[in-house]
Amino acid sequence: MPKFELTKSIEARKLNKRNMVPLPGPAVTISFGSVIENLEEVRDMGRFQYLLDFYESEWDELSRAIRAVEDSPAPTRQDSPSPAPMHVAEVKFHWQELHSTHGKLLRAKVPGGWLVSMPGAGVAFYPEPAHEWDGSTL
Secondary structure (H helix, E strand, C coil): CCEEEECCCEEEEEECCCCCCECCCCCEEECCCCEEEEEEEECCEEEEEECCEEEEEEHHHHHCCEEEECCCCCCCCCCCCCCCCCCCCCCCCCCEEECCCCCCEEEEEECCEEEEEECCCEEEEEECCCCCCCCCCC
16 A cells, blocks of 8 residues: 655544544644555545544645655665574473363462463462362362
């Protein structure tokens, strides 16, 4: 997608991402030097994306305030510094899977007890310094 740089500040209305209808409230100022993308002309308006949000502005004003941005070439091998060697550390944190009627349950032995997790639901600490819990319920 071509990108455009604003050569002067413009006034634009923020759009709803789902239906592209202007949101209530005043127009915002998008300052010169800003880069916009996904530019399209819709009737007498110009719609574009700026910082992950969609906006619209009068096409006449917008078309006079943009210039195409040339994509900068990818750096060549001589331009790029060589990456630092990676150090692979030994895994020291081990999650143990427990079988549950409610889904996947994980536990990890930590000082003072257990970390217990159900993926997607968060993590809890179960205090048990002796680590005698066998993973079952009563």
